[in-house]
Amino acid sequence: MGQGFDTKSVHVTMKRNEGVPTKVTPIHQTSAFTFDNLEDIENFFNGEREYLYSRVGNPNTDELGQAVANLEAAPVGIATSSGLSAIMVGILSVAQAGDHIVASEDLYGGTYELLANELTAFGIEVSFVSFENDLETAIRENTVLVYTESITNPLLRVENLKNIVEIANKHNIRTMVDNTFATPYLVQPYSLGVNLVVHSATKYLGGHSDITAGVLAGEEELIAKAKTKTVNLGSNLSPFEAWLTVRGIKTLSVRMERHVNNAARLADALAEHPAVDKVYYPTNVSEKGNGAIVTIDITNKGDIATFFESLDWIKIVATLAGVETTVSYPIATSHRSLPESSQQALGITKGLVRISVGIEDADDIISTMKQALDQSKK
Numbered sequence: 001m002g003q004g005f006d007t008k009s010v011h012v013t014m015k016r017n018e019g020v021p022t023k024v025t026p027i028h029q030t031s032a033f034t035f036d037n038l039e040d041i042e043n044f045f046n047g048e049r050e051y052l053y054s055r056v057g058n059p060n061t062d063e064l065g066q067a068v069a070n071l072e073a074a075p076v077g078i079a080t081s082s083g084l085s086a087i088m089v090g091i092l093s094v095a096q097a098g099d100h101i102v103a104s105e106d107l108y109g110g111t112y113e114l115l116a117n118e119l120t121a122f123g124i125e126v127s128f129v130s131f132e133n134d135l136e137t138a139i140r141e142n143t144v145l146v147y148t149e150s151i152t153n154p155l156l157r158v159e160n161l162k163n164i165v166e167i168a169n170k171h172n173i174r175t176m177v178d179n180t181f182a183t184p185y186l187v188q189p190y191s192l193g194v195n196l197v198v199h200s201a202t203k204y205l206g207g208h209s210d211i212t213a214g215v216l217a218g219e220e221e222l223i224a225k226a227k228t229k230t231v232n233l234g235s236n237l238s239p240f241e242a243w244l245t246v247r248g249i250k251t252l253s254v255r256m257e258r259h260v261n262n263a264a265r266l267a268d269a270l271a272e273h274p275a276v277d278k279v280y281y282p283t284n285v286s287e288k289g290n291g292a293i294v295t296i297d298i299t300n301k302g303d304i305a306t307f308f309e310s311l312d313w314i315k316i317v318a319t320l321a322g323v324e325t326t327v328s329y330p331i332a333t334s335h336r337s338l339p340e341s342s343q344q345a346l347g348i349t350k351g352l353v354r355i356s357v358g359i360e361d362a363d364d365i366i367s368t369m370k371q372a373l374d375q376s377k378k
């Protein structure tokens, strides 16, 4: 039975308690599951019953992993405690000591730290390169994985995933893509041949800025390995957070539709503003829209401190993708850990503002942004 993306995203309830026909899955807020007898214990280990202990598996976390896998058109998925832990177990399902990873140079700051500081301590080598120029030349004998983001942060470069998969396949290397900014509403990397798709579900999947969670979806063999890592490293998600994320996913389509329309209107409205040097907003993400992050650079024409003080109801936060419009300052938060030379090379300037466009009235978002820019005009 074929279903459209919107239908699939609304119908994510899969783990109802059949004894009590609740409309939504109850929160299985329990650390463990009981056994009737010794045979019942054996049944868990031979696969005849599902649950033992919540670090190992829980109906709510399983429901979330499978829901995102379905939206990504991937066979299986798992939920983890954060986007970063999903990235970690995903990478560890492919790479071990002695292996090499080629990663994009403009990754999310937290991902950069994980790869540059932690994975290297496990003996995994990482090269950070420009995927537009140097992807293929960075591949070595021991390269096992190519890692990037479908839309990069904060400058919103749209990755050519087909091209990357082609290069990786030619060299027999796996691919992993962070699809947080695009969401499966806009881009489905697994359908383009990517082996592992990862999300910070903290962002659009949850959608309401009230949880920290991650999801990894992809090939069965790799997800099975990542699941073992999740259990052994203790990176499991709590049942309540999984439940909230599933609840968020039910409105993913309608939220994204509004988010991307508002963002397109805001990007247009700010393009000619006299305090704005440059607007970053992609044009080639998907036929459904181009994402809901708009980044502006006001280094030369505006005063950045005045701008941040003039935003009225728009809050300054170090996150994105909630229903409320918010702004962040990448050089001081998400990209603080990048070396200064990389910040400069990538265009992460002292006048760069990342706007996460919410689902309010577009007119309100535009007028509030415009008056803050008017006040900050040099």
Ligand SMILES: *Cc1c(COP(=O)(O)O)cnc(C)c1O
Pocket: 082, 083, 084, 085, 108, 110, 111, 149, 153, 178, 180, 181, 199, 200, 201, 202, 203, 212, 213, 214
């Ligand atoms: C937030 C974010 C992450 C990290 O996710 P957490 O849930 O904070 O661990 C990774 N990638 C991208 C693109 C993000 O925006």
